[in-house]
Amino acid sequence: INIFFSSTGVSADLPSWNNTSTKSAIVSFVKKVTQEGSSDFVPPELRIAVFDNDGTLWAEKPAYVQLLFAIDEIKRLAPEHPKWQKEQPFASILKEDFHSLLTLGKADRLKIISTTQTGMTDTEFNRVVNSWLTDAKNPLTGKPYRNMVYQPMHELLEYLRANGFKTYISSGGGVDFIRALSMSFYGIPPEQVIGSRFKLRYEDDDGHPQIITTDKLDFVNDGVGKAIGISQVIGLRPIFVAGNSDGDLQMLEWSTSGKGPRFGMLIHHTDSKREWSYDSGSKVGHLDKALKAAKLYGWTVVDMTKDWAVVFPQSKVTTP
Amino acid sequence: INIFFSSTGVSADLPSWNNTSTKSAIVSFVKKVTQEGSSDFVPPELRIAVFDNDGTLWAEKPAYVQLLFAIDEIKRLAPEHPKWQKEQPFASILKEDFHSLLTLGKADRLKIISTTQTGMTDTEFNRVVNSWLTDAKNPLTGKPYRNMVYQPMHELLEYLRANGFKTYISSGGGVDFIRALSMSFYGIPPEQVIGSRFKLRYEDDDGHPQIITTDKLDFVNDGVGKAIGISQVIGLRPIFVAGNSDGDLQMLEWSTSGKGPRFGMLIHHTDSKREWSYDSGSKVGHLDKALKAAKLYGWTVVDMTKDWAVVFPQSKVTTP
Ligand SMILES: [Ca+2]
Ligand SMILES: [Ca+2]
Numbered sequence: 001i002n003i004f005f006s007s008t009g010v011s012a013d014l015p016s017w018n019n020t021s022t023k024s025a026i027v028s029f030v031k032k033v034t035q036e037g038s039s040d041f042v043p044p045e046l047r048i049a050v051f052d053n054d055g056t057l058w059a060e061k062p063a064y065v066q067l068l069f070a071i072d073e074i075k076r077l078a079p080e081h082p083k084w085q086k087e088q089p090f091a092s093i094l095k096e097d098f099h100s101l102l103t104l105g106k107a108d109r110l111k112i113i114s115t116t117q118t119g120m121t122d123t124e125f126n127r128v129v130n131s132w133l134t135d136a137k138n139p140l141t142g143k144p145y146r147n148m149v150y151q152p153m154h155e156l157l158e159y160l161r162a163n164g165f166k167t168y169i170s171s172g173g174g175v176d177f178i179r180a181l182s183m184s185f186y187g188i189p190p191e192q193v194i195g196s197r198f199k200l201r202y203e204d205d206d207g208h209p210q211i212i213t214t215d216k217l218d219f220v221n222d223g224v225g226k227a228i229g230i231s232q233v234i235g236l237r238p239i240f241v242a243g244n245s246d247g248d249l250q251m252l253e254w255s256t257s258g259k260g261p262r263f264g265m266l267i268h269h270t271d272s273k274r275e276w277s278y279d280s281g282s283k284v285g286h287l288d289k290a291l292k293a294a295k296l297y298g299w300t301v302v303d304m305t306k307d308w309a310v311v312f313p314q315s316k317v318t319t320p
Numbered sequence: 321i322n323i324f325f326s327s328t329g330v331s332a333d334l335p336s337w338n339n340t341s342t343k344s345a346i347v348s349f350v351k352k353v354t355q356e357g358s359s360d361f362v363p364p365e366l367r368i369a370v371f372d373n374d375g376t377l378w379a380e381k382p383a384y385v386q387l388l389f390a391i392d393e394i395k396r397l398a399p400e401h402p403k404w405q406k407e408q409p410f411a412s413i414l415k416e417d418f419h420s421l422l423t424l425g426k427a428d429r430l431k432i433i434s435t436t437q438t439g440m441t442d443t444e445f446n447r448v449v450n451s452w453l454t455d456a457k458n459p460l461t462g463k464p465y466r467n468m469v470y471q472p473m474h475e476l477l478e479y480l481r482a483n484g485f486k487t488y489i490s491s492g493g494g495v496d497f498i499r500a501l502s503m504s505f506y507g508i509p510p511e512q513v514i515g516s517r518f519k520l521r522y523e524d525d526d527g528h529p530q531i532i533t534t535d536k537l538d539f540v541n542d543g544v545g546k547a548i549g550i551s552q553v554i555g556l557r558p559i560f561v562a563g564n565s566d567g568d569l570q571m572l573e574w575s576t577s578g579k580g581p582r583f584g585m586l587i588h589h590t591d592s593k594r595e596w597s598y599d600s601g602s603k604v605g606h607l608d609k610a611l612k613a614a615k616l617y618g619w620t621v622v623d624m625t626k627d628w629a630v631v632f633p634q635s636k637v638t639t640p
Contacts, residue, residue: 045503045509048511122551122555122556166511175555179555183365189365190554190555190556191368191486191553191554191555191556193555197552200548200551200552201548202544202547202548202570202574204570204573208577209570209573209574209577210574211547211548211574227522227529227531228520228521228522228531231442231520231531232517232520233511233553234510234511235442235495235496235499235510235511235513236442236510236511250522250529253524254522254529254530254531257528257529
């Protein structure tokens with residue numbers, strides 16, 4: 001079957017979505033908010049759609065991509081830092097002690113990230129991330145990260161944009177990391193990425209003004225922070241919002257309790273064959289409270305097994 | 321003369337700009353960055369233009385509009401706060417002691433602003449601001465604030481957007497205040513406004529999640545902060561940036577020292593007849609260092625007297 005064109009006549013816009021009630025719910029929401037004269041019509045400037053990133057737009061197993069990147073960076077930079085051989089958490093990384101790595105605490109994760117991803121300008125950091133992405137592969141699937149993006153969600157982003165929506169990412173991950181790839185992976189420009197962030201410092205020692213990312217944490221865009229981050233940057237409640245874990249709970253609650261038509265979407269990782277099956281038992285992408293809230297609020301739960309005809313891109317994906 | 325259509329054949333896009341070297345500089349910059357195949361071509365996603373607000377997009381005399389709004393709010397709310405009759409700075413406001421008001425210190429200005437503009441949701445605050453704008457008038461000119469927007473800058477915003485630019489505001493003023501009017505005054509949506517801000521709080525006492533602006537200052541978007549605010553929210557150096565005071569210095573320096581074609585603009589208030597003439601001697605819109613830096617960096621200085629055929633809208637302006 002040709003997965004890129006629907007032959008059912010229902011909708012050619014979301015070819016990798018099966019014709020289930022989930023797809024119908026998406027299409028009928030978009031139709032009603034874009035139909036001029038309808039009581040549910042939403043003017044284009046209010047058509048804000050916000051997506052979580054890890055586990056919503058791309059896979060998050062065995063660990064968040066940003067952390068896998070940081071681990072590779074520690075290895076790459078180790079020759080310049082002989083002390084790391086004896087200093088935790090660096091020593092575990094260099095010894096490839098995967099058990100220790102998978103159980104890293106918050107402080108250690110932050111240390112690894114600030115060591116590899118601060119102290120430079122965003123331009124410099126972009127270069128490092130994109131150089132890494134050229135060769136890096138998901139350790140479980142052996143696929144490049146570009147091919148670990150969910151094909152149905154890629155189509156959903158394009159479908160919403162084609163219908164006048166402005167698409168945003170709101171992630172617990174670092175804003176700089178996602179900005180380095182958001183345009184080429186998702187067609188989302190850097191200014192439409194909201195994430196956790198470090199404080200910035202203005203430097204002008206040599207007449208060449210630069211802004212450097214410091215290693216002081218400024219804002220954690222998770223849980224309540226996700227709703228606050230959106231309010232701070234966008235200044236509006238999104239009308240469409242998608243997530244996959246309890247970290248998205250408040251963002252979903254706040255967005256979908258605004259006035260007028262709202263769409264809440266929760267990706268449920270049910271597919272142990274084509275992806276991974278996990279929810280309340282998983283540390284990464286822990287989903288429990290938000291799944292219960294979905295019923296209460298009427299959010300659409302995407303059952304990956306039933307709703308997605310395809311999970312990952314089938315052919316080699318090139319930059320959109 | 322018909323000010324809305326140029327009859328010179330040079331450009332119909334900026335009718336309120338005289339045909340001086342300033343207008344030529346703007347037009348030739350926009351032409352070169354939008355001409356495909358040219359070595360100066362900038363793809364649309366990098367065409368970011370950022371404007372200061374007070375004194376750049378609208379008038380800032382006798383005081384910042386946000387402060388004039390706050391003063392009116394204090395008067396409106398006074399009956400509910402009998403203590404204010406004896407408490408500074410409220411007492412001076414209620415006595416209409418203008419001398420005290422014009423020399424208010426930073427702490428007092430902040431107190432007036434936090435008293436009138438925090439403790440509510442952005443939706444509630446929008447309503448208050450727009451209700452005020454219906455009747456409020458500039459105390460020196462007697463004109464509604466909508467008619468205190470600079471007509472040439474309004475045209476410049478539209479001209480840039482027509483050429484694929486994304487237009488932003490970066491203001492030392494409060495982000496919520498500007499967001500309440502940015503779309504109707506400037507055609508700029510709330511998510512393209514960067515400003516000073518208070519911390520936000522998530523509340524969900526009654527099952528109706530809300531985000532409340534607290535009275536704790538979070539970020540001052542002025543001076544170095546203006547460059548940092550842009551980097552934080554947009555993640556890119558703008559290629560076009562306009563300001564009018566020393567508070568815009570670092571934003572201009574940082575933006576225009578990026579690689580490739582850049583345009584820095586400084587509005588010089590030279591027109592004592594149609595507006596006000598001020599720079600280094602003024603507290604509001606103090607301009608000294610940035611004017612000197614303009615020569616060094618090659619920024620375009622707008623001489624209001626010579627470059628603008630019209631300052632304010634001539635006829636009754638309606639919502640765009
Ligand atoms: Ca997630
Ligand atoms: Ca100003």
